[in-house]
Amino acid sequence: MTTATVSTHDDHHDHGHPSGIKRWLFTTNHKDIGTMYMIFALIMFLVGGMMIMGVRAELFQPGMQLMKPEFFNQLIGVHALIMIFAALMPVATGMANWLIPMMIGAPDMALPRLNNWSFWLLPPAATLLVMPFILALFGVGTGAVATGWTLYAPLSVQGGMGVDFAIFSIHLLGISSILASINVVVTILNMRAPGMTMMKMPLFVWAWLITAFLLIATIPVLAGAVTMLLTDRHFDTHFFDAAGGGDPILFQHLFWFFGHPEVYILLLPIWGFMPHILSAFARKPIYGHKAQVYSFWAIGIMSVIVWAHHFFTVGMPIPALLYFMYSTMAISLPLAVLFFCWIATIWRGSMTFETPMLFALGFVILFGIGGLTGLVLADVAADAQYHHSYFVVAHFHYTLFAGGIMGAMAGVYFWLPKFTGHMYDEKLGKTHFWLTAISFNLTFIPQFFLGLAGMPRRIPDYALQFTEFNMISSLGAFALGLSQLLFVYIIIKCARGGEKASDRVWEGAKGLEFTLPSPPPYHSFTTQPVVK
Amino acid sequence: MNNENQNDEKLRQQQANTRLAWVLGVVSAAVFVFMIYYLRAK
Ligand code: HEM
Ligand SMILES: [Cu+2]
Numbered sequence: 001m002t003t004a005t006v007s008t009h010d011d012h013h014d015h016g017h018p019s020g021i022k023r024w025l026f027t028t029n030h031k032d033i034g035t036m037y038m039i040f041a042l043i044m045f046l047v048g049g050m051m052i053m054g055v056r057a058e059l060f061q062p063g064m065q066l067m068k069p070e071f072f073n074q075l076i077g078v079h080a081l082i083m084i085f086a087a088l089m090p091v092a093t094g095m096a097n098w099l100i101p102m103m104i105g106a107p108d109m110a111l112p113r114l115n116n117w118s119f120w121l122l123p124p125a126a127t128l129l130v131m132p133f134i135l136a137l138f139g140v141g142t143g144a145v146a147t148g149w150t151l152y153a154p155l156s157v158q159g160g161m162g163v164d165f166a167i168f169s170i171h172l173l174g175i176s177s178i179l180a181s182i183n184v185v186v187t188i189l190n191m192r193a194p195g196m197t198m199m200k201m202p203l204f205v206w207a208w209l210i211t212a213f214l215l216i217a218t219i220p221v222l223a224g225a226v227t228m229l230l231t232d233r234h235f236d237t238h239f240f241d242a243a244g245g246g247d248p249i250l251f252q253h254l255f256w257f258f259g260h261p262e263v264y265i266l267l268l269p270i271w272g273f274m275p276h277i278l279s280a281f282a283r284k285p286i287y288g289h290k291a292q293v294y295s296f297w298a299i300g301i302m303s304v305i306v307w308a309h310h311f312f313t314v315g316m317p318i319p320a321l322l323y324f325m326y327s328t329m330a331i332s333l334p335l336a337v338l339f340f341c342w343i344a345t346i347w348r349g350s351m352t353f354e355t356p357m358l359f360a361l362g363f364v365i366l367f368g369i370g371g372l373t374g375l376v377l378a379d380v381a382a383d384a385q386y387h388h389s390y391f392v393v394a395h396f397h398y399t400l401f402a403g404g405i406m407g408a409m410a411g412v413y414f415w416l417p418k419f420t421g422h423m424y425d426e427k428l429g430k431t432h433f434w435l436t437a438i439s440f441n442l443t444f445i446p447q448f449f450l451g452l453a454g455m456p457r458r459i460p461d462y463a464l465q466f467t468e469f470n471m472i473s474s475l476g477a478f479a480l481g482l483s484q485l486l487f488v489y490i491i492i493k494c495a496r497g498g499e500k501a502s503d504r505v506w507e508g509a510k511g512l513e514f515t516l517p518s519p520p521p522y523h524s525f526t527t528q529p530v531v532k
Numbered sequence: 533m534n535n536e537n538q539n540d541e542k543l544r545q546q547q548a549n550t551r552l553a554w555v556l557g558v559v560s561a562a563v564f565v566f567m568i569y570y571l572r573a574k
Contacts (some may be wrong), residue, residue: 110549182556186549216556220564226567239571250571 005205025120028112029522030097033119035419036095038412040122041087042488047130049481053076059470062462070461072161073345074384078129079383080149081166084266085173086126088404090459092269093118093180096208098419100184100317102520103202105193109465110186118180125172132162140358148458150259151355153240153251157232164233165434167226169531174219181212188212193337193512195531199290202511205400206293210290214265218258218304225239225254256307264303268296270407274342274360278415280508282349288341292387295341298334312380320381328378335371355504362437363403370398374450388458391451394444394513402440408478409436409487416494417501421519424494437481442476 020027026034027033042346055075058066067075069526097115108361109115132144145166147156156163188209200210203302229251231237238244240251275286285293308316308324342364351357386392417423446469453455455466462470501518512529513520 031570111553114553178557178560182553185556186552190549190552216560217563220560221567224564224567224571226562228571237572378533450548 008358014087026116028108028116030101030109030115030524031419031520031522032110033109033115034099035117036098037097037122040119040374041090041094041209042491043128045080045337046088046153046484046488048087049394050486051079051082053478053481053531055079056474058460060464061148062464062467062472062476063281064461067460069460072144072145073148073458074144076458077146077166077440078133078144079267081129081145081169082126082401083168084149084262086122086129088400088408089177090122091379091408091412092208092211092266093177094185095204095269095273095408096180096435097413099513100187100205100208102516102524103262103511104188104191104196105512105531106187106191106526107523107525107528109183111183111189111324113228114179115183117174118183121172121179123396125176128165128169128172132165133159143402150255151226151229151251152255153229153232157240157250157337167230170226171223172491174223177215178192178219181215184208185216191221191293193528193531199293201288202272203275203289203292203296204269205295207268211265211268214261214268214300214303214428217263218265220488221254221259222262225251225258228254238356242505247438249311252314253307256310259310260302260307260315261300263396264299265398266476268406270363270404270411271401273407273411273414274363275345276509276511277356277360277410278342278345279504280348280510281354282351284345284349284506286341287344289346290336290367291337292341296335297460298439299331302327302334309378309383312383321340325378325380331372332375334432338370339371354415355414355424355426355433356410358430359406359413362433363407363410365400366398366406366437366440368399370395370403373398386451388456390447390455390457391453393457394447394451395446397444401444406440412491414506415513416491417505418513418516418518418520420495420498421501421517422494422496422498423501424490424498428490428493432486436480439476439479440482443473443480444476444532446470446473446476 014289024032024036027036052075054067058064058072071341097109100106130144132141135141136143139164142160143162145156145162146161147159147163151163151166188201188205228237228239232239232246238246239248239249267445271292275289275292279286306324306328310329312321312324320471346361353361370419373391375448377392377395378388413424413429450466450469450473453466455462503517504514505518510529515529516524
């Protein structure tokens with residue numbers, strides 16, 4: 001019975017926890033930490049969004065209007081770093097903090113103090129990243145990192161002090177991710193409720209387990225690469241300097257050995273959300289639980305053997321080109337299994353279309369476009385044309401914005417009533433979905449065609465024939481940016497009050513987290529539940 | 533089940549957690565160190 005199991009907090013669960021700033025600074029509670037992660041992610045999402053509004057304003061017309069090219073490059077690079085490391089990853093980690101203990105029937109995360117550290121490394125890291133912008137205002141330095149998020153040598157070896165700030169920031173972000181991942185792995189492997197076998201684990205938990213393994217294995221490679229960059233810049237090493245016997249291409253290999261798994265790190269947690277949401281609103285059990293677990297594994301493992309598809313055009317032996325092309329294309333097989341399972345889950349279900357379901361269906365369709373255009377890019381012969389064009393930009397926004405951000409929003413809307421105890425405003429939620437979906441497509445469909453027509457990425461000016469599509473794209477981007485203010489409003493409104501949410505929240509919701517009250521108690525399960 | 537046993541169990545669990553955390557942390561650090569060491573002469 002339950003009494004024979006460990007419950008770490010049964011003896012003091014109603015202890016008075018500190019309030020005010022101290023509660024947040026010193027908290028070891030998985031829900032408090034999860035909340036902080038998500039608020040941080042939301043703030044950084046807006047900051048990164050504002051930067052790219054500047055970029056789209058400059059690109060509204062050909063010619064140079066608003067800013068110097070250096071500043072334009074800085075906005076692009078910092079936008080990407082923020083969106084990836086300070087928005088999408090933190091929202092996934094915040095959801096992991098909230099949900100994993102509840103889903104596996106644990107009182108909290110396994111290592112609560114470590115958890116506090118993982119979070120509190122993030123604000124200083126983000127500050128480091130944007131600080132050079134502020135310093136430049138006072139005449140110190142030339143601004144933030146201007147190399148794009150990929151930090152390719154030799155540009156990054158020669159760049160200003162913004163690069164050093166970015167390197168230190170990436171180190172902190174990396175440490176934070178590794179600590180959080182360690183916590184996730186230990187929690188999942190050691191803290192499951194009796195009867196919660198690995199194969200019975202909810203898919204969100206499975207997805208995060210593999211995400212955490214990927215982070216533990218690949219973040220050190222990124223950290224190593226930027227450390228070598230740092231020593232090349234300041235300590236006379238020549239890792240990436242051809243004149244000194246080094247190799248700039250080595251940096252690309254190291255970066256993408258991390259970078260490609262990173263795209264799955266960003267998306268696995270989202271793929272973990274989908275079956276929960278789709279099955280709840282289709283009122284049907286999840287189709288292919290096992291198949292999805294195996295697909296997660298297959299994608300996780302294959303993600304570390306395809307990295308060179310990001311620089312086919314740099315010059316590689318033909319067998320290498322073929323290997324990276326076919327291995328990349330092979331990843332779409334397990335991905336297709338996931339798509340099949342998502343569709344089979346809702347097939348002939350009695351569906352209703354509340355906001356989380358809208359976002360989930362939007363995710364399936366738009367992320368599908370992201371995956372298919374990825375296949376186009378994986379073709380070596382085609383990539384020679386499309387590489388470094390706006391087609392790539394459109395591709396990875398379909399994966400990262402529609403797949404990542406919109407998928408995360410599906411999860412947030414789905415579990416928000418559980419977290420806050422209130423229903424969000426359904427009408428506003430639906431409005432937010434339609435505004436987002438329409439303006440997203442308005443922004444990025446034109447970019448596919450711009451890319452196909454030959455417009456390169458990362459430039460502040462362009463040839464006249466690209467004008468109309470850039471205008472459409474910029475208008476879409478402004479609408480997309482503004483629509484997200486509605487999201488902020490909906491969340492604040494839901495945290496403040498609203499219709500009381502039931503324990504189950506949604507008629508079709510399943511899972512241990514929905515057996516707890518809404519909002520759940522400070523320590524999720526003081527006595528571990530027994531899973532049949 | 534009495535309190536003492538529960539505390540033992542709790543301690544055992546915490547030790548197991550810490551052990552696993554260290555293993556994972558060391559793996560991570562090892563990748564970092566090995567990579568730079570291996571590439572230094574290239
Ligand atoms: C079947 C699935 C996919 C395939 C075959 C694929 C293939 C590719 C290829 C070949 C490139 C390089 C294009 C170039 O630079 O010429 C690329 C770029 C990119 N992909 Fe994908 N991709 C897929 C899914 C994804 C997913 C799921 C994500 C993210 C969650 C993603 C994110 C990115 C990013 C961020 C870039 C651009 C990186 C940069 O240069 O800054 N892709 N993709
Ligand atoms: Cu890739």
